[in-house]
Amino acid sequence: MTIGFIGGGNMATALISGLISSQKFKPAEITVYDIDAVKLKELSNKLGIVPSNSITELEERVDIIVLSVKPNIMPQILNNLNGYNEKIYISIAAGITLDALANGLGSDKKIIRTMPNTPALVKCGMTVITPNENVDEGEIRLVEDLLSGVGETVRLEEKYMNAAIALHSSSPAYIYMLIDAMADSGVKYGIPKALSQKLAAKAVEGSAKMVLESSEHPMRLKDNVCSPGGTTIAAVCDLEKTGFRSSIQSAIDSCVNKAEEMSK
Incomplete structure (x- = not known):
């Protein structure tokens, strides 16, 4: 199992650090792409993850793709993704709905909208997750198990996601x-x-x-x-x-x- 992060900001770094320290993933099983080459090199040197040269390369290489970019650039990122039916796409961007993600990736893709928080860095995180109808129960449990390495997870209807952001993520x-x-x-x-x-x-x-x-x-x-x-x-x-x-x-x-x- 491999995982890739598009975007290497604070939240992504917290999740990556937690996944490594909890031994859910080895550094070599984690790929990261970031438009900032300096930041990407620093992240690779610090955590030992595999840097990627492009979004396309990352998407082809990994099983799970985490969209860890700012909401305002998410549309641009979605336009650069091919969207593979067998892969799981996880968004951690505030305010980006499942419908918006499906519009970019395809309505038949496996998409999970999540909202973690930065205490994931010390394994005390709380992540709210909302999967779409294409993600089966086994895949949801797989993602929950992975995220359990950085704290707790809870499933929540999407209509409550914005309130949850205010309560636990911000x-x-x-x-x-x-x-x-x-x-x-x-x-x-x-x-x-x-x-x-x-x-x-x-x-x-x-x-x-x-x-x-x-x-x-x-x-x-x-x-x-x-x-x-x-x-x-x-x-x-x-x-x-x-x-x-x-x-x-x-x-x-x-x-x-x-x-x-x-x-x-």
Whole structure:
């Protein structure tokens, strides 16, 4: 089994690194094409993958083709693909629908629309997948197994994909902003930045793990931290007063709206 990536950006690099470290693929079984020759050489030197000279060469060489390019250049990429019935085409581009992919590749092609996230780099990724009707159950499970090397996968109807993008694919950026803001506050009160950052990041990591592994509602977990008249409830009340939750929801609305705009 071989896999190829058209586009060697951050998300592709995260997925490739995860696939190699999880031993789902050997570097020699991974081919990458990128229009940026310097970036491609750096990626090859760093991870040991096989560089490809063209999209056509890559498509002919591998069994699974991952379309890991920016949404705005996807139409150009699709125009350069031949579309083979026996191969599986996986898109990780936000806002590009199955219909749009089928229009470019052919309605009889095996296409899976996915949306991973960058924590795949540390095997903590979450990938949402939506296959078209040409992909059989065995092939879906094969792709799920491959992606399990970089985290978890979940199947979702395509109509929910744009909301999922906002919740899990774009959201690491929101979390990084939260961690950085907390770390800066630690610096404000005299704690070195590196330690402040670690304290904040571990709090996020542990809190997320409690949500995932506990049967408690997140708000109940929040209540468990808040002692009457204590420091935590004072902070929580200030967050409510300044619109913390509504700001998060507004950001997600903006993300969904942008994804829907890109889908048109």
